[in-house]
Amino acid sequence: MSVLAIPRLHFPSTLVLGATLLALIVTAAIVGIWVTPYDPTVFAVRFRLQAPSLLHPFGTDEFGRDVLSRILAGAHLSLATGFGAMAISLVVGVPLGLIAAFHRGAVQEVIMRAVDLLIALPPVLLGLLVLAVTPPGLFKTIAAVGLVYVPILVRLTRAVALGLLEEDFVQAARARGEGALPILWHEILPNAWPPIIVECGLRVTFAILLGSALSFLGLGPQPPASEWGLMIAEGRDFLTQAPWVCLAPGLSLCVLLVSVNLVGEGLRERLDPHLRGRAHA
Amino acid sequence: MPDALTVKNAALDIEALSVAYPSRGGWLQALDNVSLAIPPGGVLGLVGESGSGKSTVVLALLGLLGPAARISAQRLNFDGHDLLREAPMLRGRRIGVVFQDTAAALNPALTIGSQLTEPMRLHLGIEPRLAWERGTDLLAELGVPRPAHVMRSYAHQLSGGMKQRVGIATALAGEPDLLLLDEPTTALDVTIEAQILSLLDDLRVRRSLSMLLVSHNLGIVDRLCDSVSVLYAGRMAESGTTRAVLHRPRHPYTKGLLAALPRPDRPHAGRLAPIPGGLPDLTKSDPGCNFRSRCAFSAAGCEQPQALRGVVHQVSCHRVDDVADESWPVEAEPPANSIAPRARLPLLQAESLSIRFGGGGWISRMLGKSAGVLAVDHVSLSIRTGEVVGLVGESGCGKSTLGRLMLRLLPARTGTLNFGGGAVEPEASRDFRRRAQIVFQNSDTSLNPRQTVGTILGRAVRWFDMATGAAVAAEVDRLLDLVRLPRSYATRYPHQLSGGEKQRVGIARALASRPEFLVCDEAVSALDVSVQAAVLNLLRDLRDELGVAYLFISHDIGVIAHIADRVAVMYQGTIVEEGPVDDVLHPPYHPYTELLLSSVPLIGRERRDSPAPSTGAVAASQGCKFAARCARKLGPVCDTLAPPVQQAGPDHAIRCHIPLSELAAVPHWLGPPA
Numbered sequence: 036m037s038v039l040a041i042p043r044l045h046f047p048s049t050l051v052l053g054a055t056l057l058a059l060i061v062t063a064a065i066v067g068i069w070v071t072p073y074d075p076t077v078f079a080v081r082f083r084l085q086a087p088s089l090l091h092p093f094g095t096d097e098f099g100r101d102v103l104s105r106i107l108a109g110a111h112l113s114l115a116t117g118f119g120a121m122a123i124s125l126v127v128g129v130p131l132g133l134i135a136a137f138h139r140g141a142v143q144e145v146i147m148r149a150v151d152l153l154i155a156l157p158p159v160l161l162g163l164l165v166l167a168v169t170p171p172g173l174f175k176t177i178a179a180v181g182l183v184y185v186p187i188l189v190r191l192t193r194a195v196a197l198g199l200l201e202e203d204f205v206q207a208a209r210a211r212g213e214g215a216l217p218i219l220w221h222e223i224l225p226n227a228w229p230p231i232i233v234e235c236g237l238r239v240t241f242a243i244l245l246g247s248a249l250s251f252l253g254l255g256p257q258p259p260a261s262e263w264g265l266m267i268a269e270g271r272d273f274l275t276q277a278p279w280v281c282l283a284p285g286l287s288l289c290v291l292l293v294s295v296n297l298v299g300e301g302l303r304e305r306l307d308p309h310l311r312g313r314a315h316a
Numbered sequence: 317m318p319d320a321l322t323v324k325n326a327a328l329d330i331e332a333l334s335v336a337y338p339s340r341g342g343w344l345q346a347l348d349n350v351s352l353a354i355p356p357g358g359v360l361g362l363v364g365e366s367g368s369g370k371s372t373v374v375l376a377l378l379g380l381l382g383p384a385a386r387i388s389a390q391r392l393n394f395d396g397h398d399l400l401r402e403a404p405m406l407r408g409r410r411i412g413v414v415f416q417d418t419a420a421a422l423n424p425a426l427t428i429g430s431q432l433t434e435p436m437r438l439h440l441g442i443e444p445r446l447a448w449e450r451g452t453d454l455l456a457e458l459g460v461p462r463p464a465h466v467m468r469s470y471a472h473q474l475s476g477g478m479k480q481r482v483g484i485a486t487a488l489a490g491e492p493d494l495l496l497l498d499e500p501t502t503a504l505d506v507t508i509e510a511q512i513l514s515l516l517d518d519l520r521v522r523r524s525l526s527m528l529l530v531s532h533n534l535g536i537v538d539r540l541c542d543s544v545s546v547l548y549a550g551r552m553a554e555s556g557t558t559r560a561v562l563h564r565p566r567h568p569y570t571k572g573l574l575a576a577l578p579r580p581d582r583p584h585a586g587r588l589a590p591i592p593g594g595l596p597d598l599t600k601s602d603p604g605c606n607f608r609s610r611c612a613f614s615a616a617g618c619e620q621p622q623a624l625r626g627v628v629h630q631v632s633c634h635r636v637d638d639v640a641d642e643s644w645p646v647e648a649e650p651p652a653n654s655i656a657p658r659a660r661l662p663l664l665q666a667e668s669l670s671i672r673f674g675g676g677g678w679i680s681r682m683l684g685k686s687a688g689v690l691a692v693d694h695v696s697l698s699i700r701t702g703e704v705v706g707l708v709g710e711s712g713c714g715k716s717t718l719g720r721l722m723l724r725l726l727p728a729r730t731g732t733l734n735f736g737g738g739a740v741e742p743e744a745s746r747d748f749r750r751r752a753q754i755v756f757q758n759s760d761t762s763l764n765p766r767q768t769v770g771t772i773l774g775r776a777v778r779w780f781d782m783a784t785g786a787a788v789a790a791e792v793d794r795l796l797d798l799v800r801l802p803r804s805y806a807t808r809y810p811h812q813l814s815g816g817e818k819q820r821v822g823i824a825r826a827l828a829s830r831p832e833f834l835v836c837d838e839a840v841s842a843l844d845v846s847v848q849a850a851v852l853n854l855l856r857d858l859r860d861e862l863g864v865a866y867l868f869i870s871h872d873i874g875v876i877a878h879i880a881d882r883v884a885v886m887y888q889g890t891i892v893e894e895g896p897v898d899d900v901l902h903p904p905y906h907p908y909t910e911l912l913l914s915s916v917p918l919i920g921r922e923r924r925d926s927p928a929p930s931t932g933a934v935a936a937s938q939g940c941k942f943a944a945r946c947a948r949k950l951g952p953v954c955d956t957l958a959p960p961v962q963q964a965g966p967d968h969a970i971r972c973h974i975p976l977s978e979l980a981a982v983p984h985w986l987g988p989p990a
Contacts, residue, residue: 121480203762204772207825209725211779222773225766 045162050301056294064114067107074109075100076259085276094279096270103107104282109261109284116177116246116255117239124188125182125235130190131185133219133227136200147172147193152187158183158245159252166254176255180242189232195227229306236299263288326525327494328354328377335372336752337552338384341599346372346385348550351624354494357524361541361558363531363573365844367595369550370530377528378413379403392919395493409439412487416499418479422471428482429467443515454485458515459810463792476711477508484515488523495519495527501536505871507711513539532844535917536576538562546570549606551622556629562919566631568611568639575644576849578878579899580916581986588878589646590850594814605634620849645828660700662734663865664752664833666693669721669731670889690945691717694730699833702863706880706897708873708912714889715869719835722867723752736832751781753826757838759818763810769796770806776828791854795824799854816847820854829856835867852879873916877901882967885909888941895968901986904979906970907948913985940973948974 079099085093093102135146153161165179199205200223208218247264249255256262258269263284270280291311335347347369355359357872362370375381377393377399379597383551392399397406406532406946407413415421423431432454433447442450448467455463458481472481480500486674487495497516501509515535519525528957538558544557554567565571574591596602605611611618617634624632633639673691685804692714699705707715721725724733724744733740740748744781756762762949763772777783781790793803810818817930819839826834836855840848856879858864876897884901885893893906900909940946944953950973959973 052638161636203756203758204764206725206756207754207762207822210723210749210752210754212744212746213779217779221767222764226764 064110071104073101073104075104093283096280107259112262119177119242122241128185128188134187136193136196153186171254175254176195204226223299233303236302327356327394328352333389336386344598354526359541361529361537361544368547408973409490411494412492413496414500418483424667439490494896497529538919539917560629571644576845578874579876580873585870588849589644591846628900663701665698665734667732704866706876707869708885709886750829752833753831754835755839780829797823799824837869892971899968
């Protein structure tokens, strides 16, 4: 009968694939340290720079610590940096964007010019600026990375909200005499969040990467923490003798980034009206 | 037999065309056994509500239906060519097409010239320089001023009417024999529409073009077409000569469409006759009459297979002979529970309101670089309790802006506003917000897509403290009853409603605070006539039941004539004429009102040339703003001196230099009173 009656072959969507991978990584980060037999911080100099084997699947580093244990122990740092930074920029950026869209006068000028100023600085430089003046640490990395992505969210939120504020249902709310808060909360935000969430999903990748880059430069969590960027930095002296010390955290970072990116892309397919037709076609 | 109608040597000959699209619910039968024929030089009108399949016919003729559509036809011939196979070779060359939305049909990144000459170079193989000359000549032929300049312009630099002329020129560039016109004037003002229609009429005579005019507007079909086919839900309902179909309709659907039409020549014609219900589900095949569920005359036997009967005047109705003399029934007036016309006290008084738009950003404002446009120029207007004041004018004249100024939704530059005896401050009070509300045109954007109908109405109810707690739901039910929607609709989302239903929700939301004054901003303009009639009836009933006063903004004089007690005619930010509806629709007219009225295509009116050229001209800074377009301009006085307000009768004011006696001596554009 109908062509449409034939059931379509069902491939796991991008979202399902990414979410599964991410869930595996998060699980590993939580339960991993209890499962491994090695303490990720205790030195065992006798076993330094051992190649991957059954005992040490990812080998050992220059102090004889098991690389796999260290990667598992450090996973939560990258995850925290990525999602924490995004949460910070969300909490700061979205309200600022909404306010800038609603109050088009001096308030908007102040917010948007401040945002321009932040955008003018390269992200790594901005992170350095925040971290260089005070002793480094995980929360400061998160805050610095979060700050980097505030301008993007302010601009996005404002652009989306500006379009929505022209809609007649907002005019109707104004005609009822509603002020900024009820209009933004009831009328704008429920319509604005899909593009914002999509943007966040894709930005988490960059946030993780930037966090690791700052750690690599020594501006993140300090040794003996096993932040992946920091591990790459520590292992690079032995790159020719013991490449696994660098490669293992590097590849872990890759897998994490790909999974987060897949989730972001999947969210976009679900929520972006421009792609919706294609997804269901 | 349909074959009896087959026109010999028809330019276009369609026999039993069916088109189906795949959809979620199965195959959607967009067209079902449609037959049309256009003789060389003939003009056929194809009418029907949205969703009736009009545009599908056009796309099928162009071979642009897309790979998913299932097309079948006994014959789909154009001048001996089979369009099922050869449409891609013929479109643009021998078949030209003009679309409704010219802004979208023209490429914004290319000059008019390069788009106009492309079909000439591509299809006729004319060398570029010659094509450019031909294009310039073509624009000149279509009445485009300064054609050489327009050839080098981009689409955004042209007005809507100019763009439509360019669109027609582009369709003519391949020297076609058949022109497909898909709602060619729907997006245009009546004055521009009148020009485009006479242009098309002219072209058809000069070039002996055949045309297929697709339109929902019965007036322009009557003006331009020799024959008409009425399409309903993909099937032919009625077809015949224009005179026969539109003046002596035989199919109940055609009768219904004509009865639903508000007409400026019949002000206060009582209630309009809406057609209840909506289109049938096209995914379910049903050989019976597809109109029977909405038809006022349906009876047993209507579920029998439907066929087009008749020779010249074909009708697909089982009961055509039984209902031949019946007209579409008008709902009875609601029982006289209406509030007796109260002493009409002034409710809202606007005094000398104006607003300026544009002028660039704050930097250029500070430098005093540009002054912007005075969108509303010291307008005074008053509305009495329970009165409907119609505000009419072309797009961009400032109607909507004035409506928003009167609600204090925009900051006025000058002027005062009085409501119910007290002044309304620029920061309107909560009490004013409660008592004055607004209904919008576009029902798609006026409802928040993420809220249910219940939430939308409930928010307005709570905001004005009309009810709290559990009483909110009861109040929402009351509002849904008021606009004649089922109470179960409270749980629906806007996208689950039809256009008319969405508009009813918009009206219910505006009524939530029990206001005394409503601004209806083109509230029925986006609706099909049958639905529009129902909403207009509803608004009238609500006025009678609740005693609400309306400022009814519309570009459609027919709608204004139907609903308004008084009319204000607006031109470029100024009210040029104001008075009771009967006075405004009869001479003496302001020359602009005269132009508007003469431009309206009316069924059954003889073609008369409108009195004035209406090229959009920039108004002089002093003097009369209409002077540049005015056919009755007196002389320099019109350009230099602001026109005086003349009293043409009690309450009837005309802002013009021409003496009233002269203004009274003009033809009555709507014909003798009905």
